[in-house]
Amino acid sequence: MADNFPMIFSEFELGPVTLANRVYHSPVTLNYLDWNTGFPKEELAYYYAERARGGVGLIIQGAVDVHPASQYWPVPHSRLYDEASIPSFRRIVDMVHDAGAKIFIELFHVGQASNTRTYGAASVGPSSIPSMVAGTTPKSMELDDIEEAIAAFETTTKNAVEAGYDGIELHASHGYLLEQFLSPYYNRRNDEYGGSLENRMRMLLETLERCRNIAGKDIAMGVRLVADELLPGGLTLDDTLEIAERLADTDMIDFLDIDVGSHQNYHVTMSPMYGSPGYNLPYSAAIREAVDPLPVLCAPGRLVDPAEAEKALTEGQADMIGLGRALIADPDWVQKTLDGRESSIRHCVFCNQYTMGNLYKGLPVGCIQNPVTGREATRGSGTLVSVVQKKKVVVIGAGPAGMEVARLASQRGHDVSLYEKEQEPGGQILLAAKLPGRDAIGGVVRWQQQQLEKAGVKIITGCEVSADQVGDMDTDAVIVATGASYLSTGMSAMIPMPLPGSDVPGRVVTPEIVLRGECEPGPVVVVLDSDGHVTPPGIAELLASRGHQVSIISAAPVIGNKLVEEMNMPYVYARLEEHNVELLSSTWVTEIRDGEMDIFNVFAPTKQRTIKADTVVMAAGRETHDQLYHQLKPFIDEVHRIGDCISPGDIGTAMLSADTLGRSL
Numbered sequence: 197m198a199d200n201f202p203m204i205f206s207e208f209e210l211g212p213v214t215l216a217n218r219v220y221h222s223p224v225t226l227n228y229l230d231w232n233t234g235f236p237k238e239e240l241a242y243y244y245a246e247r248a249r250g251g252v253g254l255i256i257q258g259a260v261d262v263h264p265a266s267q268y269w270p271v272p273h274s275r276l277y278d279e280a281s282i283p284s285f286r287r288i289v290d291m292v293h294d295a296g297a298k299i300f301i302e303l304f305h306v307g308q309a310s311n312t313r314t315y316g317a318a319s320v321g322p323s324s325i326p327s328m329v330a331g332t333t334p335k336s337m338e339l340d341d342i343e344e345a346i347a348a349f350e351t352t353t354k355n356a357v358e359a360g361y362d363g364i365e366l367h368a369s370h371g372y373l374l375e376q377f378l379s380p381y382y383n384r385r386n387d388e389y390g391g392s393l394e395n396r397m398r399m400l401l402e403t404l405e406r407c408r409n410i411a412g413k414d415i416a417m418g419v420r421l422v423a424d425e426l427l428p429g430g431l432t433l434d435d436t437l438e439i440a441e442r443l444a445d446t447d448m449i450d451f452l453d454i455d456v457g458s459h460q461n462y463h464v465t466m467s468p469m470y471g472s473p474g475y476n477l478p479y480s481a482a483i484r485e486a487v488d489p490l491p492v493l494c495a496p497g498r499l500v501d502p503a504e505a506e507k508a509l510t511e512g513q514a515d516m517i518g519l520g521r522a523l524i525a526d527p528d529w530v531q532k533t534l535d536g537r538e539s540s541i542r543h544c545v546f547c548n549q550y551t552m553g554n555l556y557k558g559l560p561v562g563c564i565q566n567p568v569t570g571r572e573a574t575r576g577s578g579t580l581v582s583v584v585q586k587k588k589v590v591v592i593g594a595g596p597a598g599m600e601v602a603r604l605a606s607q608r609g610h611d612v613s614l615y616e617k618e619q620e621p622g623g624q625i626l627l628a629a630k631l632p633g634r635d636a637i638g639g640v641v642r643w644q645q646q647q648l649e650k651a652g653v654k655i656i657t658g659c660e661v662s663a664d665q666v667g668d669m670d671t672d673a674v675i676v677a678t679g680a681s682y683l684s685t686g687m688s689a690m691i692p693m694p695l696p697g698s699d700v701p702g703r704v705v706t707p708e709i710v711l712r713g714e715c716e717p718g719p720v721v722v723v724l725d726s727d728g729h730v731t732p733p734g735i736a737e738l739l740a741s742r743g744h745q746v747s748i749i750s751a752a753p754v755i756g757n758k759l760v761e762e763m764n765m766p767y768v769y770a771r772l773e774e775h776n777v778e779l780l781s782s783t784w785v786t787e788i789r790d791g792e793m794d795i796f797n798v799f800a801p802t803k804q805r806t807i808k809a810d811t812v813v814m815a816a817g818r819e820t821h822d823q824l825y826h827q828l829k830p831f832i833d834e835v836h837r838i839g840d841c842i843s844p845g846d847i848g849t850a851m852l853s854a855d856t857l858g859r860s861l
């Protein structure tokens with residue numbers, strides 16, 4: 197209720213723009229664009245309109261390119277510098293306005309981080325400092341290049357105004373061009389754009405002045421400013437306090453938007469569940485005090501609880517609170533808070549899987565928990581239709597897939613019973629949450645369980661359903677959601693057949709057996725990893741913390757390759773290092789014997805050796821539990837299967853198959 201959150205639900209003036217509340221959608225790149233034209237797709241308008249309908253006062257749309265030299269690998273950004281793109285941007289603005297929110301847009305030039313392969317010319321930066329992310333060395337910008345970049349910001353501002361945006365945010369954070377000029381780490385110039393702070397600020401100030409002149413006074417103008425680059429020799433809070441004060445003194449800006457981290461430490465900027473929540477707030481608090489009364493916006497980082505947002509506002513740590521991933525996971529965060537339904541917010545679990553993970557694969561952003569994210573046009577609010585003919589539906593298996601389909605089917609009006617063989621619903625997620633540092637992932641099923649109760653689904657736990665039992669049930673439709681599990685044979689893409697010696701009892705266990713505490717591993721443990729994700733390192737850390745000597749073996753050149761995209765790697769590697777876990781990459785196994793195993797280098801197969809291994813944990817290869825489905829298919833008219841029991845996947849694929857079926861049943 198608004199009375200419980202008086203700060204969140206107080207009107208706020210941001211320069212010339214009046215906002216209904218103090219929550220903003222922090223800028224997020226979603227990759228809902230046509231890669232040929234670089235124009236936003238209709239999906240982007242629907243995504244933002246859904247958040248506007250969900251009550252957020254302000255949306256700051258994710259970064260758009262101001263110049264072709266800003267193309268960023270591996271994710272392209274929309275090209276608002278191109279006049280022809282204006283109608284597609286105007287569509288976003290109109291839909292957000294119609295839904296009752298204001299919308300700003302963030303403009304950026306990536307500078308030294310650009311993709312020179314698609315651009316066809318050198319990347320540019322203040323100095324020729326090699327880019328860690330692009331792997332290239334930029335051309336040091338000549339005065340003409342600087343003028344061209346500033347003019348590009350100007351043109352893009354003009355297009356943004358024409359598209360109808362209420363405000364503009366210049367991106368001077370995350371290691372992009374405007375930050376690069378400010379930063380002694382990236383900027384080693386000795387002309388009027390480098391050296392002293394005054395000179396390093398020149399690029400930003402000139403850009404700001406010229407954009408402000410184009411935008412006029414009716415449009416809000418602000419800067420997303422890095423508060424600390426967290427780089428050796430980079431900008432620190434002391435430096436940015438001075439930058440912020442000088443910016444405030446210009447009278448050219450209506451707000452600052454504060455966060456931390458440059459390109460090299462995105463794992464802090466977009467911290468996954470291993471990091472600490474609220475990491476940006478101490479910085480915004482310090483800057484707010486220095487620039488008072490200029491409004492300071494801040495996405496605290498990993499914020500999901502409205503009470504935390506209210507507290508930060510009350511304590512004066514920021515004037516507005518930004519949410520990124522919390523709104524990707526639940527578009528109705530603000531409305532639920534306003535209605536006193538904050539306990540039904542679907543909390544982001546900060547897995548980074550379909551957000552940063554998707555972006556770094558060149559895929560559109562989604563959410564593992566919420567299959568509607570990115571599909572608002574067809575599955576957004578108002579699209580779930582009530583059933584014409586009510587059915588008796590039996591769902592077998594209460595993992596995330598079974599729970600999701602049961603919820604949707606029941607909400608649409610079917611009579612749903614959900615059977616689970618364990619004492620508790622949750623499926624594999626209950627085990628996933630036992631991995632060190634990953635208890636947050638359990639939030640996925642906590643929310644589902646709460647919603648099932650509200651939806652009136654009958655849940656029967658401790659009941660392993662057989663085909664005969666189903667035959668005796670009075671039911672119109674059966675949905676099999678019986679999941680998958682790790683194989684103990686070690687079959688993987690590297691050697692798609694059982695590993696010799698894996699069949700001898702006692703030598704080999706699966707991650708599930710370890711997590712359920714159903715085995716006594718020997719002193720020396722080897723974890724075989726064909727996953728590249730969180731389970732193998734998690735199991736290794738768990739056993740190492742109990743005193744075992746642990747190694748991870750993977751055929752991949754980098755152990756945990758999927759952890760890089762999801763910004764998990766720095767945290768996971770630090771934890772493994774702390775527990776002295778040995779990492780053997782580019783390595784696989786030829787034979788497992790009692791107390792030892794033969795291994796080889798996958799790039800030099802003749803290089804073989806024997807290592808000690810009392811217990812082998814097989815995080816390699818998974819099998820579906822689809823027997824029940826095949827038993828039922830011949831004699832049940834309507835039988836479906838969803839989730840891992842079709843093919844072992846992840847939470848997101850399980851949820852998506854459940855959502856698709858739940859809407860059509």
Ligand SMILES: Cc1cc2nc3c(=O)[nH]c(=O)nc-3n(C[C@H](O)[C@H](O)[C@H](O)COP(=O)(O)OP(=O)(O)OC[C@H]3O[C@@H](n4cnc5c(N)ncnc54)[C@H](O)[C@@H]3O)c2cc1C
Pocket residue numbers: 547549564592593594595596597598615616617618621622623624625627628629631637659660661662677678679680707708711730731821824838839840841844845846847848850
């Ligand atoms: C250790 C571990 C960590 C993981 N970490 C992640 C992660 O970080 N991110 C991610 O996306 N994915 C992760 N996964 C994978 C993810 O949990 C699965 O992809 C997801 O749970 C699949 O959902 P599901 O509902 O299809 O199947 P499941 O979760 O397997 O659920 C199936 C359910 O059916 C029940 N069941 C089976 N047979 C019967 C029967 N005959 N009668 C009644 N009930 C039955 C089972 O007990 C189970 O509860 C992890 C998996 C493990 C094991």
Ligand SMILES: Cc1cc2nc3c(=O)[nH]c(=O)nc-3n(C[C@H](O)[C@H](O)[C@H](O)COP(=O)(O)O)c2cc1C
Pocket residue numbers: 222223224225226258259302367370420455465466467495496497498499518519520521522551552555561
């Ligand atoms: C998928 C994704 C894309 C992002 N894209 C941008 C962007 O385009 N511009 C920007 O300034 N910040 C971007 N961010 C950072 C967010 O605005 C925000 O500062 C950060 O995610 C921390 O807030 P959160 O914990 O509420 O998500 C992005 C974050 C995510 C997860």
Ligand code: SF4
Pocket residue numbers: 521522524525543544545546547548549550551552562563564565566
């Ligand atoms: S995919 Fe994970 S991090 Fe991204 S919004 Fe969903 S729960 Fe949050």
